[in-house]
Amino acid sequence: MPQDPAERRVVVTGPPRRTRTGSRGRPGHAPARYRPRTEIDEQTTLGHTYVRSLMRSQLRAALAGFAVLVLLVGPLPLLFAALPDARRLQWALLGFGLYPPLVLLARWYVRRAERNERDFVRLVEDR
Numbered sequence: 001m002p003q004d005p006a007e008r009r010v011v012v013t014g015p016p017r018r019t020r021t022g023s024r025g026r027p028g029h030a031p032a033r034y035r036p037r038t039e040i041d042e043q044t045t046l047g048h049t050y051v052r053s054l055m056r057s058q059l060r061a062a063l064a065g066f067a068v069l070v071l072l073v074g075p076l077p078l079l080f081a082a083l084p085d086a087r088r089l090q091w092a093l094l095g096f097g098l099y100p101p102l103v104l105l106a107r108w109y110v111r112r113a114e115r116n117e118r119d120f121v122r123l124v125e126d127r
Contacts, residue, residue: 054120058113065109072101 080090
């Protein structure tokens, strides 16, 4: 009795083909490149290390700015105690002498923080 053509088995031979899988394992998509941004989004250990390095660099900048601030403002009470009769000097120093260095310090800190963030984005975006 002849076999039904629908039930007949066919053997196909040929070179094996690779199936490409995408970033989420779906067939037919190109494999995703390694990206640090993905590591950060998925909160992996490596992503945590990237974020921690940014936080460390920002903390270093903040501590440096704070140290300069302490060195700038810290000795003022001692200076004022050493010169109790120099009220005009105290007001001039507090009113005019202290603000330019504070503005320069703030400007330095903002530029440093922005540079840290720009470097981090460049690292994460693979630029």
